[in-house]
Amino acid sequence: MVDSRKLDGKLRGKQDADFIFHEFTRSICPQCKRVIDAQVIIRDKKVYMRKRCPDHGWFEGIISSDAKMYVDSIGFNKPGTIPLDFTTEVDKGCPLDCGLCPEHKQHICLALIEVNTGCNLDCPICFADAGAGFSLTLEQVEGMLDRYVETEGNPEVVQFSGGEPTIHPGLPAMIQAAMDRGIGQVMVNTNGIRLARDDKFLETMAKLNPVIYFQFDGLRRETYRTIRGEDLLETKLLALDRMERVGLDAVLVAAIEHDINLDEVGAILEFGLENPAVRGVVLQPVTHVGRHIPFDAMRRVTIPDVIHGIVEQTNGRFLLEDFVPVPCCFPTCQVNSYVYVDEGQVTPLPRLLKIEDYLDYITNVALPKVPDAAQIREALEGLWSASAVPGSDKTTDQFQCACGPGLDLPFGIDHLNKHIFQIAIKDFLDAYTFNVKQVMKCCVAVLVPDGRSIPFCAYNSVGYREQVREELTRQQKEGKF
Amino acid sequence: MTSNSDLHTKACCAELYQSDLARMLLGDSLHPGGLRLTNRLGRLMGLSRGHWLADLASGRGASAGAIARSFHCRVIGIEYGREAVVDARRLSLDAPVPADSWFIQGDAEMPPLKPGSFDAVFAECAFSVFPDKELAIAQAAALLKPGGRLGMSDVTVEPGFLPEELNTSLGQMLCVTGALGMEGYADLLSHAGLVNIYREEASLHVSELLTKIKAALTTFSVLAGMVGSQEQTPVFGELSPETDWLGLVGRLERLVSAGQLGYWLYVGERPA
Numbered sequence: 127m128v129d130s131r132k133l134d135g136k137l138r139g140k141q142d143a144d145f146i147f148h149e150f151t152r153s154i155c156p157q158c159k160r161v162i163d164a165q166v167i168i169r170d171k172k173v174y175m176r177k178r179c180p181d182h183g184w185f186e187g188i189i190s191s192d193a194k195m196y197v198d199s200i201g202f203n204k205p206g207t208i209p210l211d212f213t214t215e216v217d218k219g220c221p222l223d224c225g226l227c228p229e230h231k232q233h234i235c236l237a238l239i240e241v242n243t244g245c246n247l248d249c250p251i252c253f254a255d256a257g258a259g260f261s262l263t264l265e266q267v268e269g270m271l272d273r274y275v276e277t278e279g280n281p282e283v284v285q286f287s288g289g290e291p292t293i294h295p296g297l298p299a300m301i302q303a304a305m306d307r308g309i310g311q312v313m314v315n316t317n318g319i320r321l322a323r324d325d326k327f328l329e330t331m332a333k334l335n336p337v338i339y340f341q342f343d344g345l346r347r348e349t350y351r352t353i354r355g356e357d358l359l360e361t362k363l364l365a366l367d368r369m370e371r372v373g374l375d376a377v378l379v380a381a382i383e384h385d386i387n388l389d390e391v392g393a394i395l396e397f398g399l400e401n402p403a404v405r406g407v408v409l410q411p412v413t414h415v416g417r418h419i420p421f422d423a424m425r426r427v428t429i430p431d432v433i434h435g436i437v438e439q440t441n442g443r444f445l446l447e448d449f450v451p452v453p454c455c456f457p458t459c460q461v462n463s464y465v466y467v468d469e470g471q472v473t474p475l476p477r478l479l480k481i482e483d484y485l486d487y488i489t490n491v492a493l494p495k496v497p498d499a500a501q502i503r504e505a506l507e508g509l510w511s512a513s514a515v516p517g518s519d520k521t522t523d524q525f526q527c528a529c530g531p532g533l534d535l536p537f538g539i540d541h542l543n544k545h546i547f548q549i550a551i552k553d554f555l556d557a558y559t560f561n562v563k564q565v566m567k568c569c570v571a572v573l574v575p576d577g578r579s580i581p582f583c584a585y586n587s588v589g590y591r592e593q594v595r596e597e598l599t600r601q602q603k604e605g606k607f
Numbered sequence: 608m609t610s611n612s613d614l615h616t617k618a619c620c621a622e623l624y625q626s627d628l629a630r631m632l633l634g635d636s637l638h639p640g641g642l643r644l645t646n647r648l649g650r651l652m653g654l655s656r657g658h659w660l661a662d663l664a665s666g667r668g669a670s671a672g673a674i675a676r677s678f679h680c681r682v683i684g685i686e687y688g689r690e691a692v693v694d695a696r697r698l699s700l701d702a703p704v705p706a707d708s709w710f711i712q713g714d715a716e717m718p719p720l721k722p723g724s725f726d727a728v729f730a731e732c733a734f735s736v737f738p739d740k741e742l743a744i745a746q747a748a749a750l751l752k753p754g755g756r757l758g759m760s761d762v763t764v765e766p767g768f769l770p771e772e773l774n775t776s777l778g779q780m781l782c783v784t785g786a787l788g789m790e791g792y793a794d795l796l797s798h799a800g801l802v803n804i805y806r807e808e809a810s811l812h813v814s815e816l817l818t819k820i821k822a823a824l825t826t827f828s829v830l831a832g833m834v835g836s837q838e839q840t841p842v843f844g845e846l847s848p849e850t851d852w853l854g855l856v857g858r859l860e861r862l863v864s865a866g867q868l869g870y871w872l873y874v875g876e877r878p879a
């Protein structure tokens with residue numbers, strides 16, 4: 127018989143755990159990247175992931191600082207769409223079979239092509255760990271685009287990235303190649319240095335007119351010194367002025383970190399709303415992959431921190447309810463909002479329409495009983511998706527349909543393009559937050575010359591990036607391309 | 608249909624054609640599926656580097672440029688409209704990424720080009736508007752080298768199924784008044800002596816287009832209702848609420864799902 131008294135003589139009593147067990151999933155070990163089981167728990171109204179590697183022990187990290195938002199988002203989960211073709215087979219199990227393998231639950235809304243690894247900056251924070259490596263040829267990129275067309279049929283968005291794609295001499299031809307294949311939206315992900323300094327390049331971009339996905343971390347010099355290693359504020363502002371002058375649309379993309387610029391999210395948003403070249407803002411908590419500064423996994427920035435930051439820093443212009451999870455990917459990955467801006471007046475779309483009536487697929491069985499409900503849902507799905515590109519005619523069209531019944535809008539498409547503003551908050555996964563259920567329904571993928579499309583967060587966290595880079599760098603050194 | 612409503616339709620149509628709406632719906636390439644289908648057609652024709660191509664009714668040259676660049680080919684575009692040819696040349700000179708494409712003014716039904724010298728000839732939404740289709744296909748086939756391929760993408764309307772309101776300039780703009788049925792084009796190719804005729808349905812692109820039109824129309828009508836029916840809007844122009852545009856789109860959608868209205872790609876080969 128077991129002695130029910132401890133050595134000190136006190137009675138042993140049962141106690142409640144200090145957490146709620148929310149789910150069981152799979153993740154990876156932050157040290158050796160092997161796939162391990164993981165628990166998602168809720169403690170003190172925050173959500174954490176807890177896991178154990180047989181070799182490296184226990185790990186815990188925060189995944190959401192607002193458990194209610196996290197749990198409420200689950201209903202915004204739209205059935206996926208199956209791509210026309212898969213590239214790999216199911217073998218070792220997710221996430222080691224990317225991709226896409228037949229177990230993947232969503233097609234690709236947004237494809238990334240990393241055209242090089244080199245960069246004209248050397249940022250202390252760089253998920254791509256830019257530096258020496260490879261530089262793709264136009265033929266390779268054409269092959270990747272052709273494969274993307276094969277697997278998607280009607281691919282929606284391609285984003286050229288790197289490294290720094292603007293220093294690749296073949297970039298204009300690559301952008302054109304995507305457009306020639308009928309891919310609706312082409313984006314260029316850039317730090318903007320070349321746009322700020324090179325007139326000829328600016329002119330070429332203006333003719334091709336891709337949407338510029340523009341790295342813009344804040345309005346303080348110190349922010350740039352910390353995140354980018356140098357004070358880039360003037361260069362950034364100059365680049366924006368020049369984009370406006372030639373009519374290029376920009377989306378501001380900020381990497382957000384505690385104690386650096388979390389207190390600037392409101393300012394970035396307000397700046398974007400006022401700047402004529404800017405059509406949207408993307409706020410991304412720093413992902414701790416590639417190069418990053420030391421961090422505390424228990425205190426990383428998560429989506430609710432950014433939303434709360436915006437609400438607190440914009441003098442009541444925004445409410446928590448203005449931000450709605452994106453149903454095409456896993457709904458904990460991203461939230462979006464859209465606003466109509468006119469003469470300084472800002473009207474968020476969620477104030478005009480109860481978005482959850484249309485996009486909550488699990489708790490709402492029926493659509494609201496208004497005429498055109500199905501079309502409104504369709505339009506909202508287009509807006510609340512990873513492929514919505516601010517400033518594009520398609521997005522404008524959807525905005526117009528979605529908010530039609532509640533808002534007296536001037537009708538010209540061009541007019542609307544200039545007045546619709548997108549806010550997106552994306553929390554990419556890193557080794558501490560990696561959750562297989564999210565990558566399995568990921569709709570953002572990195573295209574690889576061998577024909578694979580690898581879900582972005584798997585690419586960054588599981589080791590694909592390193593493998594692909596090593597392989598391509600070696601091939602290029604050996605003169606294979 | 609009275610001449611009054613005919614005029615009305617024409618006005619609407621001109622308005623629609625020049626509007627943001629048409630540009631938004633059709634883009635630069637002005638046919639369903641846009642450059643996506645152009646690219647598909649290029650693949651089906653088996654284009655490869657260095658091939659010589661002719662583009663019949665090349666418009667402002669969007670497809671010719673895209674094909675020339677995507678498949679590293681050389682394309683000569685024939686277009687009847689002088690302005691379009693001037694635009695095509697200007698756009699091609701001005702293009703940030705040059706393409707091996709040239710444009711000449713001429714009758715695409717009787718192209719002023721050297722017979723037997725092309726690896727491929729293609730025509731998008733062209734045969735449906737050619738009045739003498741037999742002559743046009745014979746001329747097109749004659750341009751091919753032995754083994755060369757003719758690619759065609761066009762609107763199909765099964766005989767007898769064209770809604771009356773589309774027997775108008777709106778119908779012309781949508782390439783449906785002179786369109787053949789699905790078999791009609793295939794017969795055309797084989798009558799011209801082409802072999803290995805392949806066809807592929809792309810009607811999905813028409814459905815997509817109609818869905819977009821419907822979404823736009825719904826919004827517009829809801830908005831027009833809100834701002835009062837007197838209100839004329841810049842995009843909507845003559846498209847007045849009395850015209851049952853939604854009804855028309857609905858009828859077209861039913862025709863597409865019944866297979867009576869569609870969009871098809873065809874490829875045929877000149878015997879070696």
Ligand code: SF4
Nearest residue numbers: 220223224225227230
């Ligand atoms: S992430 Fe998707 S493609 Fe990759 S292994 Fe998992 S299911 Fe397959």
Ligand code: SF4
Nearest residue numbers: 245249252256289317
């Ligand atoms: S974060 Fe961007 S700009 Fe900075 S080094 Fe990396 S690729 Fe270059």
Ligand code: SF4
Nearest residue numbers: 455459568570582583
């Ligand atoms: S990229 Fe990452 S955060 Fe975005 S949808 Fe995919 S898994 Fe989610």
